[in-house]
Amino acid sequence: MTNYTFFVDESGNVTPEAGISDEVGPSRYLSMGGCLVPDSEIPELEEVLNSVKDRFRKKKNLHATDLSHVQKIHLIHELQQVKCKWFGVVSDKKTLRGFKDKSDGEPEDY
Numbered sequence: 286m287t288n289y290t291f292f293v294d295e296s297g298n299v300t301p302e303a304g305i306s307d308e309v310g311p312s313r314y315l316s317m318g319g320c321l322v323p324d325s326e327i328p329e330l331e332e333v334l335n336s337v338k339d340r341f342r343k344k345k346n347l348h349a350t351d352l353s354h355v356q357k358i359h360l361i362h363e364l365q366q367v368k369c370k371w372f373g374v375v376s377d378k379k380t381l382r383g384f385k386d387k388s389d390g391e392p393e394d395y
Contacts (some may be wrong), residue, residue, distance in 0.1 A: 287325070288324045289321050289324060290321075290327060291319055291320070291321050291322055292319060293317060293319035293320075294317070294318055294319075295315065295316065295317045296317070296318075312378075314375055314377055315376045315378060316373070317374045318371070318372065318373045318374075319371070320369050320371055321369055322368075322369040323368065324371070326354045326368050329367050330364075330367045331368055333357055333363050333364060336363070337360050337363050338358065340359075
């Protein structure tokens with residue numbers, strides 16, 4: 286039996302202050318991306334990420350906000366070497382029926 290690890294990250298602004306978009310307050314969209322990796326492929330994934338990190342001369346973890354468009358394309362190209370499945374979800378928060386009411390209308394709660 287093959288064991289897997291699912292890596293996931295979200296993107297979206299939930300603070301009442303201006304964020305990474307032109308909006309003030311929480312962003313309208315919530316996006317999540319993930320990668321399902323067989324545990325046997327994790328060393329290869331780590332090797333690819335460390336190689337890209339070294340090439341870009343990054344001392345800390347790779348983060349999309351710290352990469353240029355060209356660097357992001359290079360990272361994606363390199364990650365295609367790893368045997369894994371990629372997932373992405375984008376949700377318009379305005380379509381989350383009833384959730385705003387359940388959060389007492391506090392934007393940072395939805």
